[in-house]
Amino acid sequence: MPFSFTQIEQEKSNTIKFSLAFLLFFYFLSALILVYFTKAYFYFSSLDSTALMAPVWPSLDGATVGWTFVGSLLAGGIHWQFSQNALIDSVIQMMSARKVDPDKHGERVFQNVVEEAGVATGGKYRIEPYIIPTAAMNAFALQDFKGRCIIGITEGLLKRLNREQLEAVVAHEAGHIASGDCLETTTTSALFKTFDNICDTTLRLMMSSGRVGLVGASFSSNRDSRRGGDGRLALFFLMLFILASILRFIGFLGAMFISREREYRADAMSAKLTRNPMALAEALRIIDGRWKGAGLPGDRMEAIFISNPRRNDLEQRSNFIADIFTTHPPIEKRIAVLLNMAHGTQRDLDAAVEQAQARYETLNPVLPQDQSQVQKDPLASVRGPLGPIMMPLPAMGVVLKDHCPRCHVPLIQESYEGTPILKCLTCQGVLIKEMDVLEIVHKREEKFNDHVVEMGQLIRRQIKPMKQNPFDSVFDEKSIVCPSCLDNVHRMHRRFVSPQFPIEVDKCRSCKRVWFDKDELEALQYLYELDHPVAA
């Protein structure tokens, strides 16, 4: 462990060399495959049907490989020159991150904390603070070869951390930047993303060209030559698709080089910088178990985040395979390491997290109307898709029949738009039969309050390019027990309502009941009505 930022800097040059070498290799390999496929394509299209029966695969000679190497070097250089400027911008755009607004107190604090991290590096980096407008909980760092650095945080996380925790998280990200991890991850993530897009495009082109071929065939049987041409076009796109897939796989291999050890390293650096490992442990615990942003446009860029946005079961293990294929260590292990540094215990941590939560509630109270500043901020009222602040802490008490799984008070039988529901008067959560949800959604009686409208619009904005399997559900020791069937083994799964309505709810698989936290049901109705406007 280096002792000063200058020393960390010196170690970093190796990382840069490695990244450059990897990039070069990447270009070379892709060019080689491209050349081979083109050759094979022209070779096969020149053959007649008899020769096709016993094809001789073309091979590449040394000169071709050499020229390919030179060509890829050139192409790589040119692409490099162009992509340097765009690298960070494109990533930011993908995540629809925005700059901070210094007029808002919370964001100003974030800006200050990021500036502090810049000072800690001896003023060598000008780190720009960015904000991702989502209710998810995560933070990330980016860096390109020109030395532009960015530390970003989601609004959801920013709202929940106190200053010390925020400092710890930012210091963790600054540690990534100083050690050059960010160069690695930014490069590989961007490459990965590019080829991902190419894959999609070629697949679509292939489909459409294949369809044109078929349509042409059915309409005019005498235009055989044209049909053949289109078939070959489709074949060409198929080749391109395979190529892009291979490249994507190589990109994936690159992502695998990103060791999960670096997260421990950045955690350690954060502790060294802030002298407060406890705050980072608290922040990790606050992030853990909440929605980290799976399904957002930041998908496939897991490596840049402080905590993996996609829940990965493999990540929870610590064997060799997990070491290779995952980008983040198990969060519990990270917390354990930090607790060891702070000479603290789990109990201290739980107490500190609860205390931080209480502080959050006193600092962000539901204010009366005249405090317009806080009211204007949509996220102040959104309690996050994973529910209100009283998230179940790991040590959950026994759940009683028809008692709120979060607050443990009796649920009250109510009628909501004519449908019977069970409601918790403390946290405003509701338990509904899955069938009844449809009933409620179809009716249009209630007016929506501003919170719901803002939350709905937030979800609609951020979820458009959703790639993650919407039917993924999360089930772990933090899942809540269904208050209706009280099955402790088969607890409720956290999952989206449906692909169209990405609101995370808890679903019971045995009795088909759904638990909606405060405002989630209204947000669902709002989204439904957005998609199915009433005929005027």
Add this chain to the structure above:
Amino acid sequence: MMTLWIVLGAVVVVALMLIGTYNGLVQLRVSVQNGWSQIDVQLKRRHDLIPNLVETAKGYMAHERGTLESVTKARQMAVDASSIKDKLAAENMLTSTLRSLMAVSENYPNLKADQTMLRLQEELTSTENKISFARQYYNDEVNRLNAAVQSFPSNVIAAQFGFKNAEFFEVEVPEERTVPQVKF
């Protein structure tokens, strides 16, 4: 002939080493200076914040005139200090008076809720953090420079060209120096 070449080669190697060591020392000195100017910027910023802070606090805590005056006085001393040693003492003094001001202000809920105060307090916290980070960086660099100045063979060149040990920016724990004054 052969010997001449060997001697010439050795001379060139030694000269290159000398140049390298000298440049390394210069670089270290520059980065120490840079580290100090980083601290200086933040200290100035803190000086600029304090009059506003005192002005805002005055409106709410009329009975704490003593505390407020000691902050103003400590600030003036810090601004006037010229040598690094004086500066260190004055800034440490200022830090401790500010701490006691903050401790006292806990007793005034209205002051704590004041928006201007909230903003100033945040700026002050941020500046204090920046000072401590800048100090950390500065001390790291001083450490490197001093190690180079004292260790062989660079100490020979250092002595020849007048490279000196730099001073650490040390903080004394303010709590040990003064007890916050609370008057009723």
